[in-house]
Amino acid sequence: MTGADHRKIARTAAAIGIATGTYGISFGVLSVAAGLTLAQTCAMSLLVFTGASQFAAVGVLGAGGSAAAAIAPALLLAGRNALYGLSLVGVLRGRPASRAAQAQLVIDETTAMARAQDDAATARFAFLTTGISVFVCWNAGTALGAVAGRGLANPAALGLDAMFPATVLVPLTAAGVPILASALGVVAGLVARRRASG
Amino acid sequence: MSWTALLLLAAGSYALKAVGPVVVGRRPMPAGAIEVLELLSIPVLAGLVAVQTLNSGGELVVDARVPAMAVAGVLVWRRAPFLVVVFAAAGTAALLRLLA
Numbered sequence: 014m015t016g017a018d019h020r021k022i023a024r025t026a027a028a029i030g031i032a033t034g035t036y037g038i039s040f041g042v043l044s045v046a047a048g049l050t051l052a053q054t055c056a057m058s059l060l061v062f063t064g065a066s067q068f069a070a071v072g073v074l075g076a077g078g079s080a081a082a083a084i085a086p087a088l089l090l091a092g093r094n095a096l097y098g099l100s101l102v103g104v105l106r107g108r109p110a111s112r113a114a115q116a117q118l119v120i121d122e123t124t125a126m127a128r129a130q131d132d133a134a135t136a137r138f139a140f141l142t143t144g145i146s147v148f149v150c151w152n153a154g155t156a157l158g159a160v161a162g163r164g165l166a167n168p169a170a171l172g173l174d175a176m177f178p179a180t181v182l183v184p185l186t187a188a189g190v191p192i193l194a195s196a197l198g199v200v201a202g203l204v205a206r207r208r209a210s211g
Numbered sequence: 212m213s214w215t216a217l218l219l220l221a222a223g224s225y226a227l228k229a230v231g232p233v234v235v236g237r238r239p240m241p242a243g244a245i246e247v248l249e250l251l252s253i254p255v256l257a258g259l260v261a262v263q264t265l266n267s268g269g270e271l272v273v274d275a276r277v278p279a280m281a282v283a284g285v286l287v288w289r290r291a292p293f294l295v296v297v298f299a300a301a302g303t304a305a306l307l308r309l310l311a
Contacts, residue, residue: 028293035301049212060221063228065259070212070220080216084223091224093255098231100248102240105232112236116229125256128249172304175279178263179300182283183293185256 018135022126025184026142029122032180033064034150039168040067041158047075051159058155062148063120064177066090097124104136118144125184275307 044054049071061067066087073083098119104127105115126143130136168174264276283300
């Protein structure tokens with residue numbers, strides 16, 4: 014791994030942080046609109062720290078669902094982090110306490126960045142820089158959105174819901190054709206399910 | 212949402228993340244299993260991109276997110292900088308919704 018590789022990874026990690034911070038703002042807005050307090054909104058981003066689950070939970074609460082109805086889909090979505098963590102066993106090194114801290118950073122963005130590297134040492138560097146960058150920005154964005162609250166425009170009107178898939182798409186394309194094939198497979202599955210239920 | 216419910220969600224989320232790095236940790240895993248898991252994480256991420264682009268409340272929906280991802284795809288192919296890709300995707304979706 015050269016210094017140039019390091020700098021390129023660090024730049025991408027910072028950019029992913031900026032993007033994540035932006036839709037962190039939209040999470041903060043939606044969360045307080047769904048009835049969570051400022052403290053609860055910030056605590057959720059710090060402690061749960063997995064965006065899709067957080068959006069799912071506040072989505073259910075905002076629609077008037079119970080806490081139990083909000084937790085179930087959120088945990089189901091978070092199940093993929095278990096797979097990511099297992100796939101990163103060779104990348105996440107260190108003492109037990111250090112690995113316990115790194116576990117909190119096991120999310121889509123860090124896994125995608127780690128997977129895009131050729132060797133374990135580079136993957137580890139990519140995981141940590143992306144994890145720290147996203148953690149700081151996601152929590153800062155959440156706090157900002159929660160404080161600004163409903164004063165901000167509707168996040169969807171700003172296209173913020175299109176930012177997350179684009180964020181994951183970029184590191185993923187390093188893997189090329191298998192990605193396109195699996196993405197098409199998912200679409201085929203969705204179509205088949207709609208046919209079956211309709 | 213009560214604090215108890217919130218902390219339950221946090222504990223559950225962390226437990227899932229910790230299965231690999233903490234529970235398995237440094238224990239050796241069969242080489243085949245690691246290979247399968249590493250390969251599996253890629254289609255899971257790709258599936259996530261597809262679901263986040265096309266899903267709306269459990270329904271397959273084609274809305275402003277689809278052209279937004281098409282724009283992102285072209286920009287990735289043209290090797291545009293990361294932030295250009297991401298904000299162009301957001302801008303495309305925002306513009307189409309403004310016009311709709």
